[in-house]
Amino acid sequence: MIGLSNNKEFLRMSIFFLWLINISGFFGILSDQNEFFLSTTPYVLSLTLLLLILNHDLSDKKSKTGLILIFLFGLIVEILGVNYGLFFGEYSYGANLGPKIYEVPYVIGFNWVLLIIATGSISDKLIKGKEIYKILFASFLMVLVDLLIEKSAPKLDFWEFVISPVPFSNYLWWFIFSLCFQYIFFKTVKTKELNLSSNILVIQFLFFGMLAVFL
DSSP states (O other): OTTGGGOHHHHHHHHHHHHHHHHHHHHHHTSTTHHHHHHTHHHHHHHHHHHHHHTSOOOSHHHHHHHHHHHHHHHHHHHHHHHHOOSSOSEEEOSTTOOEETTEEHHHHHHHHHHHHHHHHHHHHHOOSOHHHHHHHHHHHHHHHHHHHHHHTTTTTSEEESSSSOOHHHHHHHHHHHHHHHHHHHHHOOOOOOHHHHHHHHHHHHHHHHHHHHO
16 A cells, blocks of 8 residues: 555556446446446445555554544444434435445445545645634535435435435434544544545546436
C-alpha cells in the first residue's frame, strides 16, 4: 500500500478501470442480461473499496484500526436496523448485495467504509477551516448519495422499506451515523486522496442518477 499510494500510473489505471466497469454495469443493467450484471454488485463494490484503499497511504496501525471500526460499527447499526426496526425505519435487504450476516450483506460494511473515505477525502480538500466543518460537509455528501440511491434501490433488489416514501428517520440517522464515522475517519486517517475519491463520487451520482431516470 505504501508504494501504490504514490504511484500515479496505478491511480490513472484505477480511475480508468472504475469508469469502465461502471459504464459497462449501467448498460448491462438496462439490457436483457441485467440479472447477471446486478449479481456482480458486491464484487464491484469490494473492488472499488480495494482500489481506494490501495491509493491511500494507510500503512500505520491507527488508519487500519479506524477503517475496521467503521466497517464493524456500520454493520452493527444496519443489523439493529434490519432486525429491530431501529434508526432507519423498517426495511430489508434483497439478494443482489451478496451473502448476509443477520440479514445484512457483508458488503454494506464495505460500502460504509467506501463512502466515508470518498466523501471525507473530498471534504478535507474542499473545505477550509475547522475539522468540524469538514466532517459536517462530508456527512451532508453522504446524505445526498443516500437520497439518490434510495430511488433505485428497490428496483435493483438492493433493499426496500416497508412504507413508502422512505421515512425521514432514515436520512436523519444516516446523517448522524455519518457524523460519527467521519469523526473516526478524520481522527485516524492522516492522508486523504482526492483524485480517485472524487471520481468515485461522480460515478455514484451519475450511475444512480441515470438509473433513476431510465429504470
